Amino acid sequence: MKNKLKILLVEDSVSFAQGMELLLLQHPKIEKVLHTINYEATLDALKINSIDIIILDLNFETKQFDGFMIAKKVKQQYPAIKIMILTQHTRKHHYNRLLNECNIDAYLDKQLGIEETYAAIGTVMKGQHYIDKNISEMLDIEHWMQASMREQEVIVQLMKGLTQKEIADKLFISPKTVEVHIRNLFHKFNVKNTTELVSKYIRYKNANRENIDESTSPFKSLG
Amino acid sequence: MKNKLKILLVEDSVSFAQGMELLLLQHPKIEKVLHTINYEATLDALKINSIDIIILDLNFETKQFDGFMIAKKVKQQYPAIKIMILTQHTRKHHYNRLLNECNIDAYLDKQLGIEETYAAIGTVMKGQHYIDKNISEMLDIEHWMQASMREQEVIVQLMKGLTQKEIADKLFISPKTVEVHIRNLFHKFNVKNTTELVSKYIRYKNANRENIDESTSPFKSLG
DNA sequence: ATATCAATAAGGGTTTTTCCTTAATTTTCT
DNA sequence: AGAAAATTAAGGAAAAACCCTTATTGATAT
Numbered sequence: 200m201k202n203k204l205k206i207l208l209v210e211d212s213v214s215f216a217q218g219m220e221l222l223l224l225q226h227p228k229i230e231k232v233l234h235t236i237n238y239e240a241t242l243d244a245l246k247i248n249s250i251d252i253i254i255l256d257l258n259f260e261t262k263q264f265d266g267f268m269i270a271k272k273v274k275q276q277y278p279a280i281k282i283m284i285l286t287q288h289t290r291k292h293h294y295n296r297l298l299n300e301c302n303i304d305a306y307l308d309k310q311l312g313i314e315e316t317y318a319a320i321g322t323v324m325k326g327q328h329y330i331d332k333n334i335s336e337m338l339d340i341e342h343w344m345q346a347s348m349r350e351q352e353v354i355v356q357l358m359k360g361l362t363q364k365e366i367a368d369k370l371f372i373s374p375k376t377v378e379v380h381i382r383n384l385f386h387k388f389n390v391k392n393t394t395e396l397v398s399k400y401i402r403y404k405n406a407n408r409e410n411i412d413e414s415t416s417p418f419k420s421l422g
Numbered sequence: 423m424k425n426k427l428k429i430l431l432v433e434d435s436v437s438f439a440q441g442m443e444l445l446l447l448q449h450p451k452i453e454k455v456l457h458t459i460n461y462e463a464t465l466d467a468l469k470i471n472s473i474d475i476i477i478l479d480l481n482f483e484t485k486q487f488d489g490f491m492i493a494k495k496v497k498q499q500y501p502a503i504k505i506m507i508l509t510q511h512t513r514k515h516h517y518n519r520l521l522n523e524c525n526i527d528a529y530l531d532k533q534l535g536i537e538e539t540y541a542a543i544g545t546v547m548k549g550q551h552y553i554d555k556n557i558s559e560m561l562d563i564e565h566w567m568q569a570s571m572r573e574q575e576v577i578v579q580l581m582k583g584l585t586q587k588e589i590a591d592k593l594f595i596s597p598k599t600v601e602v603h604i605r606n607l608f609h610k611f612n613v614k615n616t617t618e619l620v621s622k623y624i625r626y627k628n629a630n631r632e633n634i635d636e637s638t639s640p641f642k643s644l645g
Numbered sequence: 646a647t648a649t650c651a652a653t654a655a656g657g658g659t660t661t662t663t664c665c666t667t668a669a670t671t672t673t674c675t
Numbered sequence: 676a677g678a679a680a681a682t683t684a685a686g687g688a689a690a691a692a693c694c695c696t697t698a699t700t701g702a703t704a705t
Contacts, residue, residue, distance in 0.1 A: 218536075221444045313441070347651060360618025362691065375654050382693075383651095392661090392692080393617045395583025401624045570681060585661065598684050605663075606681095615663080615691090 203230035204320070207244055209269060210256040210285075211236050219254075222313045229320075238269055245273065250280055252320060255303075257286045270301035281323045283307060283316075305329040346387065353380045358397050425474075426453030427543070430467060432492060433479040433508075434459050442477075445536045452543075461492055468496065473503055475543060478526075480509045497525045504546045506530060506539075528552040569610065576603045581620050 206223060210216040213236070220232045233248060235241045244250070253273060257266035270282050283305035305319045308331050315331060322329040346354075349370075356366040363381070367374040381393060390396045429446060433439040436459070443455045456471060458464045467473070476496060480489035493505050506528035528542045531554050538554060545552040569577070572593075579589040586604070590597040604616060613619045 218445060218448055221448070222441060225441060225444070349652065357617050358621040360614040360621070362615075364691085372652085373654050375656090376652070378693080379652085379654080385693090391583040392585075394580050394620050397617055397621050398581040398583070398624060401621060572682065587661085595682085596684055598686090599682070601663080602682080602684080608663085 204228055204251045204324070205231040205233070205249060207233045207235065207241070207248070207250045207253045208256075209235050209241050209253060209266075215256075219313075223316070225313075226317060238272075241269055242272065242276075245277060245280075250277075252281045252283060252323065254283045254285055254316070257284055267301060270303055274302045281305070283319055283323060283329075305331075307331045346384065350380050350384050350387075353377060354384065354397060354400050357381070357393050358401070427451055427474045427547070428454040428456070428472060430456045430458065430464070430471070430473045430476045431479075432458050432464050432476060432489075438479075442536075446539070448536075449540060461495075464492055465495065465499075468500060468503075473500075475504045475506060475546065477506045477508055477539075480507055493526055504528070506542055506546060506552075528554075530554045569607065573603050573607050573610075576600060577607065577620060577623050580604070580616050581624070 206229060208216050208219060208223075210219070216234050216236075220234060223229050223232050233244055233250070235244050241253075255266055255270060266284070270284070273280060273282060282301070282303045284303050285307050304323045305328065307315060307319055307329075319329040319331070352370060353366060356369060361369065363377045364374050367377045370377070381396075384396055385391065388396065388399060390399060429452060431439050431442060431446075433442070439457050439459075443457060446452050446455050456467055456473070458467050464476075478489055478493060489507070493507070496503060496505060505526045507526050508530050527546045528551065530538060530542055530552075542552040542554070575593060576589060579592060584592065586597050586600045590600045593600070604619075607619055608614070611619065611622060613622060
């Protein structure tokens with residue numbers, strides 16, 4: 200990595216992109232940061248600029264901004280450009296599609312700090328893939344998505360230290376039913392007891408950090 | 423809060439301060455960000471500048487940079503200035519000393535995002551105290567510091583879902599001893615069973631985020 | 646419409662955890 | 676050196692967790 204890097208940030212949240220740009224430019228190896236917000240602008244930018252890395256924010260909510268399409272098209276036209284995915288909502292099928300169909304180079308959790316991004320850039324420029332720890336961990340226990348509502352209610356009570364009997368009283372069901380829910384959770388998530396269950400659950404929850412999720416942009420009002 | 427805010431950042435890690443400065447200046451209500459790295463420079467800066475808020479990074483490791491002294495002195499000389507503490511290693515006695523002796527206005531976890539800082543600034547400028555959620559949670563279970571080495575080893579195995587017998591075999595001690603360690607932990611941390619124990623433990627560990635702790639600065643090399 | 650899945654529940658049995666007490670040895674701190 | 680805390684361990688008993696099987700109801704999906 201002798202030359203300085205030129206990065207294109209594809210991100211539909213302008214304020215987030217601005218903060219990101221400032222942080223990226225802090226790094227001595229990063230020379231230039233461009234910013235586009237959609238498919239057309241991205242391809243236009245690539246025509247007139249030489250870009251090393253695209254950092255692509257996958258926002259699956261909006262339809263007019265399809266990260267998959269951008270990733271695929273760019274990799275076809277410019278195979279040398281590294282594509283790094285930034286996301287908040289990881290799903291296993293997204294992950295598989297991006298890695299296999301689109302040949303992306305890195306997969307990062309948006310909630311993580313800039314240091315994670317720097318590390319990913321280093322790895323990717325060496326020609327290796329970089330999958331962020333939280334995301335790979337999350338994928339392992341992606342079964343959480345398969346947990347039913349009732350099952351999740353039970354886990355929440357387990358974390359508080361309630362017994363099966365106490366949970367039954369709280370949810371107005373039989374202790375035997377609570378037992379079934381717990382046993383089903385054991386099988387779904389391949390754990391041996393409630394201790395391991397909540398252990399995995401909390402680590403997953405934390406990898407997802409849903410409490411911070413509300414604020415896509417770090418720039419809120421001061422009230 | 424009609425006027426724009428002038429902030430003084432007291433921080434011994436220059437790179438961290440620079441990133442922080444950029445982020446703070448992103449906010450429309452923040453006009454100016456100064457930066458000092460020690461006691462004398464801070465008092466000098468206060469003599470020639472009108473400052474609204476001091477964001478003070480408490481680094482308890484180094485002795486030449488005593489956050490307590492700065493906080494106390496500033497509050498004596500300039501009672502109108504709000505002091506916000508940024509820290510990575512929260513301890514209950516630090517917290518008490520800062521709030522009671524030094525009259526600081528906010529207490530924040532360094533690992534958290536800029537949005538937390540913005541929220542804290544808003545609260546503090548209204549004259550209220552702001553104690554970040556992670557920190558208050560951490561203080562509640564600050565007893566973790568009282569857990570012995572052996573007890574912590576046992577918790578780690580509990581999280582993996584091992585039974586008392588299995589833990590005993592792993593640590594080459596009697597199951598009865600494992601039982602004693604677990605029972606002692608119950609009393610120390612005021613929980614009812616292992617499930618609640620590991621639940622609290624992981625949440626504490628995560629509030630502390632020791633895995634990210636190594637890197638004080640977000641600006642690492644690209645390798 | 647019919648198969649699949651979520652949620653409910655029970656009987657009966659084994660294993661594990663949890664609580665109570667008591668106590669010896671080692672380590673650590675003052 | 677002496678006190679305090681950590682680590683070790685046991686016997687006995689109650690409570691809870693865990694495993695297996697079977698079964699009904701309601702919702703949802705192909």
